[in-house]
Amino acid sequence: MIGRKISVVGIGGAGARIVGQMPSDADDGPITFAVDTDTCSLVESSATERIQIGEVVTAGFGTGGDTQQGREAAEHDTAKILAMLENMELVVVVAGLGGGVGGGATPVVLGAAQEAGAATVCFVTLPFDFEGAQRKAAAAKDMEALREICDTVVVVRNNSLFESVDSRDIAGVFKEADSLLSSGVYSLYQMLALPGYLRLDLADLRRLSSDTKGECLFAAAGAEGEDRASKAVESLLTGSLMEQGKLAERARLLMLSIVGGPDLTLKEIGQIMDGISSTVRPQCRVVMGTSVDDGWIGRISLMAIVGEKRKVRPQVETEIPQQPVSEHPAEGPPLSPIAAQPSKKRKRRPRQERLKLEASGRGRFKDVEPTILDGEDMDVPTFIRRGMRIEK
Ligand SMILES: Nc1nc2c(ncn2[C@@H]2O[C@H](COP(=O)(O)OP(=O)(O)OP(=O)(O)O)[C@@H](O)[C@H]2O)c(=O)[nH]1
């Protein structure tokens, strides 16, 4: 069964919770794993397999945000991790950055996946603003490590994710946000593994990371009932995960997954694609896949992974550029490297010529009684009385 070659691994509390919400159809679903040091989080997760790591490091507890402990815990149990990843073609990892297990164990799992020959995609959440600067900084550092080791990193900003849900109570907000994220991950799986008329393959995913900054953003939306296609695309493009449309305008690559039931029509696919292409720039490459799921009758889910153009870092010039040797010596000797440099002389500001002044004029006061103060005629302008020069 093709689906069996893709595994979805949730690491740490956030990862275990999100992966646990994934639809797990016994035949068609991916194998889901929850990996954590914390036994409580493992007990709560509904992942297919639950793997405790680092018992000797944390004695079954969390790490309290200690990335080093998270890493050690994973390194202690690499045998369990390698066994979990055996024969996998693609490993999709889900984790919350800023957490000790999410930040520390994730690079170890990705390294093991690479060693096992699997392609890797990582969905990582970035902390909420209210979690503070320290956690944000820890997450940014974790990101650096992931970029080095993962084929494609898909970033999900918790702030935006939580803005995009309707619930108001804290439990409902978390549940809804995690379900949006887990169905996004699931639709990536569906596009890659399930029968569909327009399929994506691993090469599309790999291209995502090579054509972009190596880091993509995630957006998802869905709709049901009448006009579901236009509603779903509208809500995808204008939602907070798409930065109210700004992200779509900046996109250079957009990988779109359309999941519908057997009632999904070509007209609906056309409506969705029209909505996308009228929003993104003409240079943006759109890769689309659809899949049909019997359980999706009457609804459409869209999931987008959006990449911005890879930024070329400017090279820092450390050497003095050499003047090419002239092919025509008659034109004169080559300039010395110093002479070849652009002149660093500061340009002189143009100076205004000295203005000629009427040194005698009482101007429009010439016909009135002079106002004399301390022997000076106050009706004569001061600069004339004092013999001042006016220069710019
Ligand atoms: N979307 C989402 N994000 C979460 C959830 N729980 C935690 N997070 C985010 O993930 C980050 C890491 O939290 P956890 O996953 O609980 O941390 P951990 O990896 O288990 O590590 P420790 O508990 O520190 O050992 C937090 O800072 C939050 O930003 C969740 O249920 N959903």
Ligand SMILES: [Mg+2]
């Ligand atoms: Mg935890």
